[in-house]
Amino acid sequence: MEFPDNFNQLELLNTHSKLIPRGARSLWAGTKDEEGGMEGDEAHSEEWYLQKEEGLKDKPAELILWAAENNRVSTVVGLLAAEASLVRSSDEDAYTPLHRAAYGGHAAAAASLLAAGSKVNPRTVDGWTPLHSACRWGHVAMATLLLHHGADVNAQTDGGLTPLHLAASHGSSSKTGWRHTLELLLSQRHLKAGLGSNGGESAGELARRSGPYHFLFEMVEDCAGVRPGP
Numbered sequence: 001m002e003f004p005d006n007f008n009q010l011e012l013l014n015t016h017s018k019l020i021p022r023g024a025r026s027l028w029a030g031t032k033d034e035e036g037g038m039e040g041d042e043a044h045s046e047e048w049y050l051q052k053e054e055g056l057k058d059k060p061a062e063l064i065l066w067a068a069e070n071n072r073v074s075t076v077v078g079l080l081a082a083e084a085s086l087v088r089s090s091d092e093d094a095y096t097p098l099h100r101a102a103y104g105g106h107a108a109a110a111a112s113l114l115a116a117g118s119k120v121n122p123r124t125v126d127g128w129t130p131l132h133s134a135c136r137w138g139h140v141a142m143a144t145l146l147l148h149h150g151a152d153v154n155a156q157t158d159g160g161l162t163p164l165h166l167a168a169s170h171g172s173s174s175k176t177g178w179r180h181t182l183e184l185l186l187s188q189r190h191l192k193a194g195l196g197s198n199g200g201e202s203a204g205e206l207a208r209r210s211g212p213y214h215f216l217f218e219m220v221e222d223c224a225g226v227r228p229g230p
Contacts (some may be wrong), residue, residue: 002064007157007186010078024156037193045196049070052070053066053067053072053075054209055058057186060079060082060083060086060089061073061086061089062089063079063228064076064079064086064087064089064097065090065091065095065096065097065100066090066100066110067075067097067109068098068100068101068106068110068113069078069100069101069103069104069106070104071101071104071106071108071109071110073106073109073112075177076109076112077112078115080112080113080200084116084117086209087113087116087117087118088118089118090122091128093124093125093126094122094123094124094125095128096118096119096122096125096130097109097113097118098110098113098114098118098119098120098122098130099122099124099128099129099130100144101113101130101135102130102131102133102134102139102142102146103133103134103136103137104105104139105134105137105139105141106141106142107141107145110130110142110145110146111145114145114149120146120150120151121150121151121152121155124213126157126158126159127155127156127157127158127159128157129152129155129163130146130151131143131146131155131159131163132145132154132155132161132162132163132166134146134163134181135163135164135166135167135181135185136166136167137177138167138170138177138178138180138181139177139179139181140180140184143163143181143184143185144184147184147188153185153188153190153191154190154191154195156195156197159197159198160195160198160199161194161197162192162195162203163185163209164185164186164191164193164203164204165193165197165201165203167181167182167185167203168182168203168204168206168207168210168213169206169210169213170210170211178213179216182207182213182216183216186216186217186220193220202216209222
């Protein structure tokens, strides 16, 4: 998918985040809280989950996507034990089980997928990697896991956004998840902090405009010599 040079993907995310594609049969709705849960999402019983799994038992590719999204680790492990190729499943927007787990901050499910051979940098139709997904919601444990497995810290979406842009865009939040995610990303040796979005804005410039955590960029620039990337 191509975007015009002046396309502001961050503005779209801020105004339409609830519409981020997750596949035609996704149960995802609302916004995620700092702990990886859903704000306003009612709790479901074990029976409810079992009924959902029963309804998808003849559609294993859909079931593994659903299970990763809902942190059903035993279901993920069982499916992969029966058919390892399911780790490469994807929905109509090219979100993989790892993307789904990353959105929810479900590190155990993600670890199972990675152990089964999931690629760590698959891209959606809009160029999102699982690391983008984790950083969009401030899931620092998930981001740590992905980086440990070789996630590209400088990957850019079709709109030119890096994981650092997505973490920086929520700097005004009172929750600490995004700050910790920013600290994690800024500590990465190969980070190119100066990469610009298609609109020409770096993550540091975005942080200075949007919240209180811009000082983290200044500290890194002073102490580690972070410079804009090529």
